Amino acid sequence: xxxxxxxxxxxxxxxxxxxxxxxxxxxxxxxxxxxxxxxxxxxxxxxxxxxxxxxxxxxxxxxxxxxxxxxxxxxxxxxxxxxxxxxxxxxxxxxxxxxxxxxxxxxxxxxxxxxxxxxxxxxxxxxxxxxxxxxxxxxxxxxxxxxxxxxxxxxxxx
Numbered sequence: 001x002x003x004x005x006x007x008x009x010x011x012x013x014x015x016x017x018x019x020x021x022x023x024x025x026x027x028x029x030x031x032x033x034x035x036x037x038x039x040x041x042x043x044x045x046x047x048x049x050x051x052x053x054x055x056x057x058x059x060x061x062x063x064x065x066x067x068x069x070x071x072x073x074x075x076x077x078x079x080x081x082x083x084x085x086x087x088x089x090x091x092x093x094x095x096x097x098x099x100x101x102x103x104x105x106x107x108x109x110x111x112x113x114x115x116x117x118x119x120x121x122x123x124x125x126x127x128x129x130x131x132x133x134x135x136x137x138x139x140x141x142x143x144x145x146x147x148x149x150x151x152x153x154x155x156x157x158x
Contacts, residue, residue, distance in 0.1 A: 001126075001150075003099035005038055007106040007158065009061070009145035010114045011054040020056040027143025028057060032064035034158050035106070038147070042103035043069045047095070049078035049109045057143070058108040073098075078109040088113065092121045099125075114140045118148050133157055 009031065012024025020028075044067050048058035055074055062072050075094060077087040091107075095117070098105050107117060119130040132146060132155055140146075147158045 001099050002101065002103060003105055004042065004150050005044075005104040005106075006099075006118050006121075006148040006150060007035065007104075007145060008114045008118055008148075009057075009106060009108050009158070010111055010140045010142055011049070011051070011108055012057040012060070013142040014053040018051070018053050020053060020060060024053075024057065024143060025060060027141075028061050029064055031143055031158060032061060032066075035147075036066045038149075039104040039106070040066045042067065043101075044104035044106060045071045045073060045098055045102045046106045046108060047073050047075060047078070047098060048107070050074040050076045051079050051110070054078070054108050054110065058106075061106070061108065071102075078107065078113065088117055088120050091117060092124060095121050096125050111140055114145050118146065122148075128153075130155060 012028045013021050015021045046058045046062045048054050058072050062070050077090040115132050122128050122130045148155050
């Protein structure tokens with residue numbers, strides 16, 4: 001496996017029209033500042049839900065990160081609704097392929113999937129259990145999430 005960094009990010013804040021808001025852009029700029037020292041020198045992909053708020057967040061984040069080699073790929077399985085509750089399994093298969101091709105994989109998705117996708121992936125494909133750091137509340141704010149350092153086997157909030 002080539003992947004060194006895996007990030008699970010909730011899409012940025014959005015308005016009534018489900019488009020990325022200025023507040024969402026601000027949070028994603030702040031996130032990019034935190035991620036740049038870690039991914040700026042890596043071959044990276046932003047793997048995103050195809051929902052407008054997530055897709056716009058992913059493209060904005062990719063344009064804000066200071067890396068010369070970054071791609072964006074949309075995936076309908078990263079959307080969450082009760083009809084597609086098995087999407088974690090479908091997304092994890094694609095993540096395995098991406099983990100072999102990219103040094104950094106940044107997933108932009110929805111609240112219901114943030115914090116669950118990488119632990120599922122790690123248990124199924126890496127055969128290890130991942131524990132997420134505690135949060136002040138049970139929610140992941142828009143433009144925030146988890147950063148997994150594969151080589152150091154650490155997880156932090158971003």
